[in-house]
Amino acid sequence: xxxxxxxxxxxxxxxxxxxxxxxxxxxxxxxxxxxxxxxxxxxxxxxxxxxxxxxxxxxxxxxxxxxxxxxxxxxxxxxxxxxxxxxxxxxxxxxxxxxxxxxxxxxxxxxxxxxxxxxxxxxxxxxxxxxxxxxxxxxxxxxxxxxxxxxxxxxxxxxxxxxxxxxxxxxxxxxxxxxxxxxxxxxxxxxxxxxxxxxxxxxxxxxxxxxxxxxxxxxxxxxxxxxxxxxxxxxxxxxxxxxxxxxxxxxxxxxxxxxxxxxxxxxxxxxxxxxxxxxxxxxxxxxxxxxxxxxxxxxxxxxxxxxxxxxxxxxxxxxxxxxxxxxxxxxxxxxxxxxxxxxxxxxxxxxxxxxxxxxxxxxxxxxxxxxxxxxxxxxxxxxxxxxxxxxxxxxxxxxxxxxxxxxxxxxxxxxxxxxxxxxxxxxxxxxxxxxxxxxxxxxxxxxxxxxxxxxxxxxxxxxxxxxxxxxxxxxxxxxxxxx
Amino acid sequence: xxxxxxxxxxxxxxxxxxxxxxxxxxxxxxxxxxxxxxxxxxxxxxxxxxxxxxxxxxxxxxxxxxxxxxxxxxxxxxxxxxxxxxxxxxxxxxxxxxxxxxxxxxxxxxxxxxxxxxxxxxxxxxxxxxxxxxxxxxxxxxxxxxxxxxxxxxxxxxxxxxxxxxxxxxxxxxxxxxxxxxxxxxxxxxxxxxxxxxxxxxxxxxxxxxxxxxxxxxxxxxxxxxxxxxxxxxxxxxxxxxxxxxxxxxxxxxxxxxxxxxxxxxxxxxxxxxxxxxxxxxxxxxxxxxxxxxxxxxxxxxxxxxxxxxxxxxxxxxxxxxxxxxxxxxxxxxxxxxxxxxxxxxxxxxxxxxxxxxxxxxxxxxxxxxxxxxxxxxxxxxxxxxxxxxxxxxxxxxxxxxxxxxxxxxxxxxxxxxxxxxxxxxxxxxxxxxxxxxxxxxxxxxxxxxxxxxxxxxxxxxxxxxxxxxxxxxxxxxxxxxxxxxxxxxxxxxxxxxxxxxxxxxx
Numbered sequence: 001x002x003x004x005x006x007x008x009x010x011x012x013x014x015x016x017x018x019x020x021x022x023x024x025x026x027x028x029x030x031x032x033x034x035x036x037x038x039x040x041x042x043x044x045x046x047x048x049x050x051x052x053x054x055x056x057x058x059x060x061x062x063x064x065x066x067x068x069x070x071x072x073x074x075x076x077x078x079x080x081x082x083x084x085x086x087x088x089x090x091x092x093x094x095x096x097x098x099x100x101x102x103x104x105x106x107x108x109x110x111x112x113x114x115x116x117x118x119x120x121x122x123x124x125x126x127x128x129x130x131x132x133x134x135x136x137x138x139x140x141x142x143x144x145x146x147x148x149x150x151x152x153x154x155x156x157x158x159x160x161x162x163x164x165x166x167x168x169x170x171x172x173x174x175x176x177x178x179x180x181x182x183x184x185x186x187x188x189x190x191x192x193x194x195x196x197x198x199x200x201x202x203x204x205x206x207x208x209x210x211x212x213x214x215x216x217x218x219x220x221x222x223x224x225x226x227x228x229x230x231x232x233x234x235x236x237x238x239x240x241x242x243x244x245x246x247x248x249x250x251x252x253x254x255x256x257x258x259x260x261x262x263x264x265x266x267x268x269x270x271x272x273x274x275x276x277x278x279x280x281x282x283x284x285x286x287x288x289x290x291x292x293x294x295x296x297x298x299x300x301x302x303x304x305x306x307x308x309x310x311x312x313x314x315x316x317x318x319x320x321x322x323x324x325x326x327x328x329x330x331x332x333x334x335x336x337x338x339x340x341x342x343x344x345x346x347x348x349x350x351x352x353x354x355x356x357x358x359x360x361x362x363x364x365x366x367x368x369x370x371x372x373x374x375x376x377x378x379x380x381x382x383x384x385x386x387x388x389x390x391x392x393x394x395x396x397x398x399x400x401x402x403x404x405x406x407x408x409x410x411x412x413x414x415x416x417x418x419x420x421x422x423x424x425x426x427x428x429x430x431x432x433x434x435x436x437x438x439x440x441x442x443x444x445x446x447x448x449x450x451x452x453x454x455x456x457x458x459x460x461x462x463x464x465x466x467x468x469x470x471x472x473x474x475x476x477x478x479x480x481x482x483x
Numbered sequence: 484x485x486x487x488x489x490x491x492x493x494x495x496x497x498x499x500x501x502x503x504x505x506x507x508x509x510x511x512x513x514x515x516x517x518x519x520x521x522x523x524x525x526x527x528x529x530x531x532x533x534x535x536x537x538x539x540x541x542x543x544x545x546x547x548x549x550x551x552x553x554x555x556x557x558x559x560x561x562x563x564x565x566x567x568x569x570x571x572x573x574x575x576x577x578x579x580x581x582x583x584x585x586x587x588x589x590x591x592x593x594x595x596x597x598x599x600x601x602x603x604x605x606x607x608x609x610x611x612x613x614x615x616x617x618x619x620x621x622x623x624x625x626x627x628x629x630x631x632x633x634x635x636x637x638x639x640x641x642x643x644x645x646x647x648x649x650x651x652x653x654x655x656x657x658x659x660x661x662x663x664x665x666x667x668x669x670x671x672x673x674x675x676x677x678x679x680x681x682x683x684x685x686x687x688x689x690x691x692x693x694x695x696x697x698x699x700x701x702x703x704x705x706x707x708x709x710x711x712x713x714x715x716x717x718x719x720x721x722x723x724x725x726x727x728x729x730x731x732x733x734x735x736x737x738x739x740x741x742x743x744x745x746x747x748x749x750x751x752x753x754x755x756x757x758x759x760x761x762x763x764x765x766x767x768x769x770x771x772x773x774x775x776x777x778x779x780x781x782x783x784x785x786x787x788x789x790x791x792x793x794x795x796x797x798x799x800x801x802x803x804x805x806x807x808x809x810x811x812x813x814x815x816x817x818x819x820x821x822x823x824x825x826x827x828x829x830x831x832x833x834x835x836x837x838x839x840x841x842x843x844x845x846x847x848x849x850x851x852x853x854x855x856x857x858x859x860x861x862x863x864x865x866x867x868x869x870x871x872x873x874x875x876x877x878x879x880x881x882x883x884x885x886x887x888x889x890x891x892x893x894x895x896x897x898x899x900x901x902x903x904x905x906x907x908x909x910x911x912x913x914x915x916x917x918x919x920x921x922x923x924x925x926x927x928x929x930x931x932x933x934x935x936x937x938x939x940x941x942x943x944x945x946x947x948x949x950x951x952x953x954x955x956x957x958x959x960x961x962x963x964x965x966x967x968x969x970x971x972x973x974x975x976x977x978x979x980x981x982x983x984x985x986x987x988x989x990x
Contacts, residue, residue: 232959237913240964244947257959271959372878380886388954411740445746453734454759454773458742 054180065179120187133180146171173203230263548871729832
């Protein structure tokens, strides 16, 4: 037993010697004071929430942290290692899809005597890493050590609807660690960002390829995000399907099953094209590539590109190989299908009727069972119509989210949470149409029609116009719209 | 909004049947309680019912939803009432897929074979008979209350462990709600009682006559088919003139907004139920249209909440007028307001039919359809299949499947077929994770029924079967070797011990 313990100690020491002498000097604690938007009553914000996370100073006098540490921030304060003084900070760039953000502190004193941390490569599986951070339960910086358990695409919980490269480690990553550096060989090889309920000893960090993509993206002064190819693929492992496509019965190539409506891929790819290679990555019949020695979904290869670039795809079509260039873009619809931050919802209030675009955040106001019957039509509209009936899709489906009670609308049977079809005969494609419709001539009455059951409500125009300002005042709504 | 597609109405839950053996230990204590309660009940003595009330035992097939080739056996016991010469009335529930029906008189002793001579699942009523003469001596028909039902002196009677149990029932309300076994709404009577596990056709009686038959219980509140609902059906049946129940397939909504009446140009006081949807199926001619206001039905004024004043039962929703002494094919006279003018409409009630909906509500007396084709398990998408996800299937079933339940049929698709699972085999390698996908086409042919799949599989294309699923967020297409399918199916049936590759109803 003694010899084993000695060996472990020796290994530990040898690992420690590879770390920077004092990287913790560049590790900061971030205090966030945030107010989240209310998606049901969109002029409102939640109570002020206080939370803390971790960040680290990188070159260019910037602090890197997680987007979720600074979302909806009204004020950010950072404290350096062993320094009692708080410094005010601001967000310079935030990338909610990859959960990263860059902050800056105006006070130049903040950067005195600190060596910024540098980034390293994607670590190897089984290699040792150390996390630095300020997890809950204490005031002092905390270090945890672990090994890289696996490297693959992970769902990024902050945005909820994206899977990007993530690294799992058994180093403890707890609330408050978020945004802290994960270090190996003196270099930052990741940013701690999430755990997984139900999995013991499993923390996740954002690795260098994702961080580098983010840093490259913002070089033009704005953040676009991670693009996607606009296709859904299906494994091509059934011998009959391969034979039908006149493909050799081997483990190469994945089939294009669906091309997402409205994406550039529609002009280039066809269902039943077989993707043999993306960029320099040969594609397996299960849709995987080998990336830095790790087998993972081919989406990884697409995510290496920046928004607006083209990916060279070697495909099999009509029993021949050919190469096509597929433009990759950040999907604008992804935004409403994921969790949104920092930009409060658009809305328009007229005569107590509150109109706002449908989004995942809006549906979540229904509570935990938001996809149940109460929200079934709205759920279908948001998640399924686009794919099933692209020709009937509205660019921004609008809901009557709530009705602020007033004499003018007191007899409405529809009290909210209803999908709007038409107002005064005008089909509502987006929020601006609601305003235009109410401003259009209406024969003395406004008629608001809802889906899917053709219910409608009428409103006396003159009384509604008169009541409008009073209702806004009564309910403390400073502006009747946010566009 | 009131809608016959709206399942939000509360529904009494059916208690699990307590097997008689489970009562044995409670029997003595219960007997004492029964005596005390019976003494308090002012109605006719329970013993009067011994010669009319019979006990029924039904053995039936039940099926595992997702392995429909394996029937199981289920036995339930319920109550029946002698209603005429060699006829016993009971509820239709649990009589589907029956393999053996037996009846017992006096609550104990010999069981006699019986058979169903008439049954209507929508009405939830059935008539049985026993062929053997020895069963009938001493049994007397029960009489139904005709006309207005009383609210006082109600009792529930049933056989329990060989004794007649009678308990007082307190009238709560008349209400119009979803039928127990169908999607239409009709008059029901709710009464509270201390009797437990009610819902097995126990008669509700008053003054020696039958006021209703129990269909379910939630807490202490039991639901009954009222005599006024049952009796006209039995009379029509007896006369050989029962065409089945009709219903209102349209959807209406109450209107409280004076602006809406102004928009509809209706003068005078607010009134009428506003039609918001009149589906294309079942076909009704002449039909209502969205934005019609129903002002009067069969002479009853309809208020703006969609209620009318029933002379016997007070305020009831207009739905009741589709089954109030009316049957399928009967004309309901409506006074409606359409396009700024009043008009009359002879609305001919369409017949209740489970298949009128995109997803059939029930599939009684049919073994579940399925097709195992080379490892693909294909089944009709219907409500019984969705119930395989549990009583709360609306929450537990895959969202997209459950959503079809509220979608209408279309000219090109009267039903849906779903790939429920793939039985792993070398033949279907690559597809083993596919499940709960709705089939769009097979070899280019549109699919509405399982028989369509079977027919389409007869015409492979270039030696392949191509199965396309509905556009959505799942797998869209699979291809199989047509020449190898039969051999694969045979192998898979043996491996998974499936007796027959398919059960498909004749198209």
